[in-house]
Amino acid sequence: MTITLAPSLHRNQAIIKIDFKYNTEVKNYINAIEGVYWSKTHNSFYIVNSSINKRKIYKAFRLKKWYVDYSAFPKKTNTIPKVKNIDVIIKLPVLIESSQKELEKFKRWMQQKRLSTNTVNTYFEVTAFFLRYAQLKQKTISTKLIEQFNYDFIVRPNKSISYQNQCISGIKKYLDYKNMEVLDIDLERPKKPKKLPEVLSEDEIKHVLQHITNLKHKTLIALIYSAGLRIGEALKLRVKDIDSNRMVIHIKSAKGKKDRYTLLSPKFLELLREYYKTYQPKTYLFEGQSGGLYTSSSAQNILKKATYKAKITKPITLHTLRHSFATHLLENGTDIRYIQTLLGHSSPNTTMIYTHVSQTSIRNIKNPFDNL
CATH class of the missing domain: 1.10.150.130 (Tyrosine recombinase, N-terminal domain)
Structure with a gap:
């Protein structure tokens, strides 16, 4: 196994990128190292660039007898790569x-x-x-x-x-x-642009699932879509949260510390039972190889590979599955208030965004040009 270390920048902070050929054991080992984080921007693990951290991770990898490639580092490791849109890079010191x-x-x-x-x-x-x-x-x-x-x-x-x-x-x-009060801070919170969510069609969801051969992986991705879950909610689900008698899934302490129930699809239940018989999870529905929670980065990699194989070029994330679930419910005639409850939205205004991406809603509007 080869671990590649390279200097980079993350949010203007000097970091050490940690790259490797995907391997679950390696990923879990790196994720457990104190001070190591995951960057969506770089699609890799990283740690703050310092001589102490460099020695720490090098020693950690050598204990596993993995080859460490650090040839990307210049002889003077305090040089910082150039970043666009910044005239002068200010190198910040290591905290005392x-x-x-x-x-x-x-x-x-x-x-x-x-x-x-x-x-x-x-x-x-x-x-x-x-x-x-x-x-x-x-x-x-x-x-x-x-x-x-x-x-x-x-x-x-x-x-x-x-x-x-x-x-x-x-x-x-x-x-x-710190119980400090700094008065009159002139920092106005800028409003985020209101972008419509990316949504997959039902056929695209089907193609994605068809390109996932691993039973555990397919069950996880199918769960997120069929129940409209956030990835954190899916990974924290326990076996006892599945209620096949009432055909609901109990989501506990979700966003805003709220509980809710969402749908348990009969078709998904068949897949879930097959998965349960094969893997026999003990506590959490989806567990890592060494027990405990499955990681969101692993789930994202599963979806990324499947969408690539399915030749879907849209910018897709795990949350896209949740958006797709809500949009498809709306297109199938489900009342927006029920969708709000299933998704766990506090305000109906949050759920109303799906009316803007629903093809059915758009198709039902008569174009005034047709009256000419």
Whole structure:
């Protein structure tokens, strides 16, 4: 097994990309290393680029007797690759030990507040970035420093609106943790563009499933579509959450800490029973090789390979299956209020977006040109 390490940038932070030929054992091993994260942008694991981390991961891979290719690193490892849209790259220092400890306390505080894992990791990352910036400027946290950080590392390099909102939320959460009040922060949250969701047709869903030969993989992808689940909800499902008598699936502590019921398809139940007899999961419906939760990155890779084989060129994610479920329900005549309940939306306005992508709704509108 060859592990390839290469310097790169992720959200203006120097990182070490970790690439390898896909292997479940290797993926799980890397994912368990402290400080390693998954990047959707790079489609790879990464760790902050520092001499300590470089030695740590090299040693971790050598313990497994895997070959480590680090030829991509220049002799002087402190050089930073060029990034578009940024005139000057500011190299941020490694956090001092006291700040690192404080950051870890902040992470535990968020976990105790029962924030979702994704939210905790995101706020932790953006706050670390901000604290390194404060350390570089040798300044205490203030309104001016936050506004300067926002300009230098978000506005100036033209980061996405989503990332800007994440940074603002992360910094404000850190201020809440520190019981600090910074007045009159001139950081208006920009509105995200309202883009319509990408949707697969029923035939395209069928073709995707036909190109998944592994029973476990097919069952997971079929579940997400047939029940309209978020990937986190699907992976946290327990065997006891499947109610075949009432033909429903019990989703517990979903987004917003809410429980709900969604549909259990009779056709999917046949597939699920075949899967259960073969794999016999004990606690979670889908478990990793060493037990515990199956990973979302593995599920995304399954879908990515299947859509490629099915020759579908749309930009597809696991959430596309949920969008498709809702749209197909609407096209089949299901009341929008029932769809809202099945999806677990707090507001009907969120569900109404599917009226804009439903082909049936569009086809039923009479074009005024036909009256001419």
